[in-house]
Amino acid sequence: MTTGNPGTRLDLEWISKVRVNTQAVLKRAQQIQGQKILKKQWQAAWLLKAVTCIDLTTLAGDDTPSNVHRLCLKAIQPIRYDLLRKMDMHNKGVSTAAVCVYPSRVADAVRSLKAANSSLPVASVATGFPAGQETTTEHARKSTGVAVA
Template sequence: QSALQRDLEWISKVRVNTQAVLKRAQQIQGQKTPKKQWQAAWLLKAVTCIDLTTLAGDDTPSNVHRLCLKAIQPVRYDLLRKMDMHDKGITTAAVCVYPSRVADAVKSLKAANSSLPVASVATGFPAGQTPLETRLQEVRMAVADGATEIDIVINRTLALTGQWEAMYDEIRQFREACGDAHMKTILAIGELGTFTNVYKASMVAMMAGSDFIKTSTGKEAVNATYPVAIVMVRAIRDYLLCTGHKIYHHVTGQYAAYHELPMA
């Protein structure tokens, strides 16, 4: 039995304590939030973590160009000056577009003399239901056009039917197609059914080479919740303890209004 098979066998036996997760989520939501200048500092930090995104059917080169300019200067200059942050180079983390618009984003950012990364969704986003070779080709095309971050989506059918090795194999192929580009694996948590499936999908995605695990496509009815975040972050912690390798958590959608978010 290979090491991979042993790991997958262990993952298949994992069960998440739902009541414990819900209790912890309630405790987090009851914590105090930062005020005044500390609140402003956290909000500004949040801006720098955003992938400014357009994933619309009517995207055009001009839409993408405007998005890139907004990503380069996401906060009004007068506000930054009041906070004495006008010379700190505040930008979003990246610009995110469909594969067909990657070249437009790269061109716009280059013209603006910006090194901001271009991210691209791929692998049959948002459903992940296209043939595997088509999904792989999407990744290769986006990378060839200049994307340095690729947001892949898992095939939810594999998770819902417990085909964890098949999911691992698909994600490994996406990892290879990404080359040097960072790979974010979107779990689409609103379609996974249980916390246990979220944990298992998180672990498989990390084992297969993901740099980030991401809550959702933004297209599902449920995109992010406190309990799901706890499960995903716990999986990241467990993976770090087992391997020494740090993976990152990316949220799509919103948990709540900013004034309800605890900073712990």
């Protein structure tokens, strides 16, 4: 006994009765084809919007102040100026949402952004994510709840 959907028999006669307004289809196809430029503009706009919603992140264990500084400059201007100019977006302040670094590099990021007159936020990861970047003392305190001297 079948308990599922038994389906429907294919009725080719029904398909042969289908009529298509060829002129209307062709007219609509031409309209859609003519909208390619608009579509590309919308795609570019959404891609730019996506850039403004992401954090530019470095979680390399060997980050240096100069690495963080370069990351901050990239976050302030993530898209090449000439490309922004072609889209007439060069003066719209397109930047990433934030810069994300390990806690030990937050001061470097803040210093770099301040030097560049940027109000871009700095984010940081907690508990040594993802590579366990914390001191042995911090790790012992977190795992046992006891302060280690």
